[in-house]
Amino acid sequence: MNEKRELTCIGCPIGCMLEVTLEDGIVVDVKGNTCLRGKTYAEKECTNPTRIVTSSVKVRNGEIDAVSIKTKSDIPKDKIMQCIEELRGVVLEAPVNIGDVILTNVAGTGVNVIATKGVAKIN
């Protein structure tokens, strides 16, 4: 079965409008991309959509009471809610360093969640 989908590429701020043609769920054509990243994005988005998840978690005894975090790499879109749920109860103890692993194998994806900022301990 033939299907057309329209997407906006998120590969860079230009945001090219992509027109994707699928046949039986397989991407057979991508139009509108200015560079190869757009084609790659369209193929992935239509077959195995993934995202980096960014959020923040609470910090105890730190100079600020929260720290920004992200998944170290993309996770499947359908695991995002489970990822957010698993992060909900996390409370870190200061100090927190950039790159510290906050959670391993989030939502069973094999991907770790890391801190993207540091938080010093209050004296």
Ligand code: SF4
């Ligand atoms: S196709 Fe290339 S130029 Fe266009 S938005 Fe995507 S990454 Fe940017």
